Amino acid sequence: MIMAFKQAASRFASGVTVVTTRVGEEVYGITCSSFASLSLDPLLVTVSVNAHSPLLGRVRASGCFAISVLHREQREISQYFATRDRGGAREAFDGFPTSLHATGAPVMDGCLSYFDCRLHDVLPGGDHRILVGNVVAAGGDLDGGEPLLYYAGGYRSLESPDRGPDRGEA
Ligand SMILES: Cc1cc2nc3c(=O)[nH]c(=O)nc-3n(C[C@H](O)[C@H](O)[C@H](O)COP(=O)(O)O)c2cc1C
Numbered sequence: 001m002i003m004a005f006k007q008a009a010s011r012f013a014s015g016v017t018v019v020t021t022r023v024g025e026e027v028y029g030i031t032c033s034s035f036a037s038l039s040l041d042p043l044l045v046t047v048s049v050n051a052h053s054p055l056l057g058r059v060r061a062s063g064c065f066a067i068s069v070l071h072r073e074q075r076e077i078s079q080y081f082a083t084r085d086r087g088g089a090r091e092a093f094d095g096f097p098t099s100l101h102a103t104g105a106p107v108m109d110g111c112l113s114y115f116d117c118r119l120h121d122v123l124p125g126g127d128h129r130i131l132v133g134n135v136v137a138a139g140g141d142l143d144g145g146e147p148l149l150y151y152a153g154g155y156r157s158l159e160s161p162d163r164g165p166d167r168g169e170a
Pocket residue numbers: 016029030031032033034035048049050052053054055078081082083084085086087150
């Protein structure tokens with residue numbers, strides 16, 4: 001059953017994000033595709049994080065986290081932060097420049113968009129924990145940038161980026 005679950009879940013195409021936080025001088029980040037926009041009033045987003053990830057304790061300590069939605073050219077960032085226990089650094093990530101916005105959690109330079117969040121809640125979710133973030137700043141490159149996508153266990157990119165939004169018209 002777990003194989004069927006994994007195969008079914010792998011057929012859900014998603015974007016790729018890096019979730020980061022800062023505690024004092026230390027920064028930490030992990031690659032996450034479980035991002036979801038949750039609420040407009042208040043502005044809330046969620047991301048599901050493995051219960052054993054060192055990120056969780058750091059987010060609890062800092063009370064904030066940032067979500068950087070990766071650009072299609074940022075596959076290397078995704079791979080770096082998807083490596084276990086690789087995500088910690090003093091002050092700055094080696095080779096990956098970041099900028100600060102509202103909370104002090106680092107946002108990846110060149111990302112497609114970002115959400116800078118204060119920690120709203122941590123909810124149980126089996127072997128994961130659901131971070132609920134109250135968005136205090138957001139932004140990004142909304143002029144033609146293309147996302148990094150993840151599907152069926154591999155990285156993808158859009159095939160027809162110039163088609164425009166599908167509004168369901170007949
Ligand atoms: C495309 C992609 C998406 C991922 N999404 C998540 C996710 O949503 N939540 C999660 O906990 N791990 C996710 N992972 C796995 C973590 O990035 C990986 O386990 C990482 O090593 C965690 O770092 P840590 O050991 O410092 O916690 C994803 C990995 C990839 C490649």
